[in-house]
Amino acid sequence: MKAIENPFSKMMRDMKPKKMPRIQQELTACLQCGYCIDVCEAHEQSPWESVTPRGKIYYLRAIQGGGQSDKVLGREVSLSPYFIDAMYRCTGCGNCEAVCHANIPLVEFWETVRKWLVDEGVGPMSAHKGMARKIEEVHNPYGERPSKRGDWWPKEVEKTAVPEVLFFAGCTGSYREQKVPQMGVQVLARAGVTINTLGPEEYCCTSPLLRTGINKYSLDCAQHTVERADGIGAKDMVMTCSGCYKTVSTDFGKFYAKAGQNVYHISQYIEKLIAEKRLPLNNEYKAKVTFHDPCHLGRHMGVFDPPRNVLKKVKGIELVEMDRKKENSRCCGAGGGYKSQYGEMAINIAAERIRDAEETGAEILVTCCPFCVVNLSQGAKQIGSKIKVMDLMEILLKVTAPPEAKPEPPKPSAAEIAEKERLAAEKAKAAALEKERLEKEKQMAEEKARIAAALAAKASEDEPIIVYGDDEDEGMGDDIWTDNSPKALIRRAAWNKGLRCRLDYGARAIPVAFVKPKVAVYVFAEDGEVDPKDREKLEEEGWAILTFFEKDVTDAEKEALEIKAAVKENLKAMKKKKK
Ligand code: SF4
Ligand code: SF4
Structure with a gap:
């Protein structure tokens, strides 16, 4: 480290100040408490008391009025280069002012003292003189050309x-x-x-x-x-x-x-x-x-x-x-x-x-x-x-940049496009078929509903039930159309009125039985009658018994109407009983 000459040995040779600035108030206010020392970064870098805010104020006081020791020793304090250097070892940060016990406005104070040093002809430091010269010549401390000053402007922004x-x-x-x-x-x-x-x-x-x-x-x-x-x-x-x-x-x-x-x-x-x-x-x-x-x-x-x-x-x-x-x-x-x-x-x-x-x-x-x-x-x-x-x-x-746009998906190849179109056509065809199927299903459901409604309407009119092809259907064999016996004529006439019967039905071998409405028809050749035991049993079971004689049967229309009436009557009775 370069040796530094003791400032006091040179002091008498250094410049005497011509005129002190108006800083008496600040110099008097300083309590020399030293709170400002620890926060001073410049002092951290140059660890001498003369660089601290307190040290600088102490020195200024000595310059202004003479320190006690100077009086005793009979010497005068002047503007030594060491003091001037200390005055510029300061960033002007104001940390000292922020902690100052006596509320001294130190930022402004240091600038006032520096201005005084410039006025006295001992300040500023060499680098500052260079900056001042450049600012005077080209209006910037870097010595750059004024014509280039606006080059920083971003091209994408328009000037208004x-x-x-x-x-x-x-x-x-x-x-x-x-x-x-x-x-x-x-x-x-x-x-x-x-x-x-x-x-x-x-x-x-x-x-x-x-x-x-x-x-x-x-x-x-x-x-x-x-x-x-x-x-x-x-x-x-x-x-x-x-x-x-x-x-x-x-x-x-x-x-x-x-x-x-x-x-x-x-x-x-x-x-x-x-x-x-x-x-x-x-x-x-x-x-x-x-x-x-x-x-x-x-x-x-x-x-x-x-x-x-x-x-x-x-x-x-x-x-x-x-x-x-x-x-x-x-x-x-x-x-x-x-x-x-x-x-x-x-x-x-x-x-x-x-x-x-x-x-x-x-x-x-x-x-x-x-x-x-x-x-x-x-x-x-x-x-x-x-x-x-x-x-x-x-x-x-x-x-603040516009939200990032999502990257576009890669374009599909010709083969991928063809495959995509084929799949789409297949899908459309399947959809059409499905639509057709659903349409048919709908039509069938509507037809079924229409028939059911018609049946219900007929039933509500209390018409005898006309049964197509259930287990009561005897199945009219060829005999019904070729057999012209009175019994066959009666069955044919009843069949034409929508009534279905069975022959020799059940345990009692009812000759012609309309099973569901429980109507039993007996056709005798001559005078005859239903076996009393059978009659009793059948009546017990709710059967209506009709007896006809062959000699009375012509086209069997009368007998068929009688059967239809009995069917209707018995069904009504059954319905009532059920309720
Ligand atoms: S303004 Fe200067 S003296 Fe005060 S703390 Fe900052 S550097 Fe130190
Ligand atoms: S904090 Fe203020 S009063 Fe205390 S020594 Fe520093 S400048 Fe002086």
């Missing part, structure tokens, strides 16, 4: 002449992390927001200069941006960079005038679009994520919830918090001109932040500032972390 939103990309978004503003604009377009940008006409917001004490270009840059933005005619101004958001929202008003638009960080604008149901979150994003608060957005501007609320709306995301979050979030190490002057230490701080994120078990560290993305990604690389660093826009671009 008089848009709803003027998108301010910032220098890091325009030249280094172009994908962040690109994704931001694409997401806004998916919500139907009309957008435009200043392109080559956009100037640096001058945040890198203001944080390092240089404000001589801020008036020109602020004036240029405010006037060009007014010329576009947008209602709102949106940006993905947290540093630009703080500067345009607060510092422009101090140096020139507030922007004529409503100024939003994109996380706030997206939260608004989701609430207005303008931005559909179509897709799931399954991941365990943690969120890093950019200092300029969170601690400095109080915007803690919008990015978290947006993440919570995404289906599939599990949001887990780091121990140091929101007001107490650890700095990524890039701000306040620290990365440009003390690059290696800035990445060391980012690596610490990556370790914070790893402790949560998250797979992704989400933030919403391209400058934080750059430094945190370098920190993750330094320690070989598997955690992925993403800007919030990367997740939003994925979840």
Whole structure:
């Protein structure tokens, strides 16, 4: 390690301050309690008391009024290079302010002291001077050509002449992390927001200069941006960079005038679009994520919830918090001109932040500032972390994409088409046959029902039952048509009236028996009569007995009518008995 010369031995040779800034109140307020020391990342990297917030204030007090020991030793404290270096070993994160026991507005305080150092001609540091020169020449700290400033614009999004939103990309978004503003604009377009940008006409917001004490270009840059933005005619101004958001929202008003638009960080604008149901979150994003608060957005501007609320709306995301979050979030190490002057230490701080994120078990560290993305990604690389660093826009671009269309099924071959047609024809034929069968079945059922209804109607008219072909049918053999005996004539006449009989029926050998209606017919040649025992028995069983004599029979019509009447009578009696 390079030996450092004792500052006190050089002190008398160093510059004497011409004029102290108005910082008496803050210097007096400091209780020297030291609560600010442990939270200071810059002190972690340079472990000297002079780098701590308390140490810097102590030194400033000594410069202003002389320390007790200096008085005793008769020496004067001056602006030594070591003190100047200590004043720039600060990311401007504001963690000291968040814990300060005396509520000293330390973020503004460090900027005031740095401006004083610039005014005294001893600040800023070499890297900051280089940035200032480039901003003066080409309006960005990277020294890139202004004509290329608008090249990041995504081709698929149309610019609108008089848009709803003027998108301010910032220098890091325009030249280094172009994908962040690109994704931001694409997401806004998916919500139907009309957008435009200043392109080559956009100037640096001058945040890198203001944080390092240089404000001589801020008036020109602020004036240029405010006037060009007014010329576009947008209602709102949106940006993905947290540093630009703080500067345009607060510092422009101090140096020139507030922007004529409503100024939003994109996380706030997206939260608004989701609430207005303008931005559909179509897709799931399954991941365990943690969120890093950019200092300029969170601690400095109080915007803690919008990015978290947006993440919570995404289906599939599990949001887990780091121990140091929101007001107490650890700095990524890039701000306040620290990365440009003390690059290696800035990445060391980012690596610490990556370790914070790893402790949560998250797979992704989400933030919403391209400058934080750059430094945190370098920190993750330094320690070989598997955690992925993403800007919030990367997740939003994925979840707002139109729902994925299902892949088309492969086209069938000619043989498959022919087979399909054959099967379809077979199926149609089988269906037609089945239809025909069902139709026939239906017709038969209808016919059966019609016959049954006709039979029922006839039965209800109390007509004698006409039985076709049941077991009472004697079966009229040829004799009925050839035999002309009186007995045969009676049977034929009865048959013609629909009555069926049996011959010599049962145990008592009834000569002509109409079995179902129980009518027994006896035909005698001469005078004769039914055996009294048979008569008694038959009458007991409910038979009606008719006796005819051959001499009386002519065409047997009279006898048949008598039989029909007896049948009818007996059936009626049976029916009644049954009831
Ligand atoms: S602003 Fe941050 S880096 Fe600077 S002194 Fe305070 S805690 Fe340290
Ligand atoms: S916390 Fe505040 S009061 Fe305490 S030492 Fe730090 S700056 Fe001073």
